[in-house]
Amino acid sequence: MSTAQVAAIDTSDAVVIQPIGAFEQHGAHLPLDTDALVAETVAARARALLADDANVWLLPTLRYGKSNEHAGRAGTVTLGASTLLALLHDVGESVAASGFRKLVFVNAHGGQPQLLEMVARDIRAATGLEVFAVSAMHLGEPAGMRWDDEGYSIHGGQSETSVVMAIDESLVDLEVADADGVALGELFAGYRHLTLEGAVPTAWLTNDVSVSGVIGDPRRASAEIGARVLEHWATALSEALLEIKSFSWPALR
Structure with missing residues (x-):
């Protein structure tokens, strides 16, 4: 879109979506940008379910996130918390400066929901935007x-692998997939x-x-399972x- 096209949008009820993921190791079988790919796909499919005139708009996906829990593993690129907070705050200020009133962060990385909730409130206070953080x-x-790995599949396991397979099965190499991770039930017993x-x-x-x-068991992942999850997420979003x-918000003063 051009600047003239954006300026022509009715911003009174427009919603701007900022997909955000991460660039981090997901075991040997998944791509580094898994979280960004999932966030982008869920946001795009949710938008596609709405009417053409829904006045909901997508920003380019932010493909880096706060991934320091994976730091040191090959390929991981992480932003520090203060860096990501500043980046997202700048995005919010830019969205507000273009006249929009509502901003939604759509996230698919488990390492940053709390940070997104924090910056959402900061943007609200600084700009007046109504900001929503969705994971x-x-x-x-x-x-x-x-x-199959219920309560255990939190990174690169059956659920996440299935979702990526549903997006693009060629991105997943199940031949090198294996289960890993401590048994959390035993750890906290x-x-x-x-x-x-x-x-x-x-x-x-x-x-x-x-x-x-990997924290989970990706070996029984399937595109069929992932498609069900993606449909559920996109519909809910x-x-x-x-x-x-x-x-x-009500006008209290």
């Missing part, structure tokens, strides 16, 4: 979905409150829980986008 993996799963990412989360690095970098489009 694809928090949109739930299709009814009846059962994973006997602890009442401690979990990896629960009510009392334990800060962790990939080296704490995996030798290969499209519904959320319509809610975001209609939402406004």
Whole structure:
């Protein structure tokens, strides 16, 4: 689009989507830009489910993220927390300067949802934008979905591998895929409150829980499973986008 085309958009109810992922190791069988690819696909498919005149717009995908839990593994490129916060804040200010009022971060990297929620509030305070941080993996799963590595597939496992296979099966090499990662149930057995990412989360690095970098079991992944998950995520996001489009804070003063 040209600057003139963007200037012609009715910004009163327009929604701008910023997909964001990461560039990090996902084991030997998945590409480094897995998270960016997933965020981009979910955002694009959600937009495609809406009417042509929905007034929802996609920005170019941010393909780097905060991936320091994978730092040191070949190919990983990570931004520091302060760098990513500054980058996203600048994006928000730019979106606001173009006259838009609503910004949605669509994320597919598990290492940065909390950071996105923080910067969303900072952008809101600085610009007046209504900002929403959405992580694809928090949109739930299709009814009846059962994973072979349930509660364990948090990085490069069956679920994530299946989703990438549904996007482009040629990107996945199941011949070199293998299961890895400590048994989280055993690791936290006997602890009442401690979990990896629960009510009392334990800060962790990939080296704490995996030798290969995979945390889960990708060997039973399939494009069919991934397609079901992608459809669920895209549908949920499209519904959320319509809610975001209609939402406004009450005028309290």
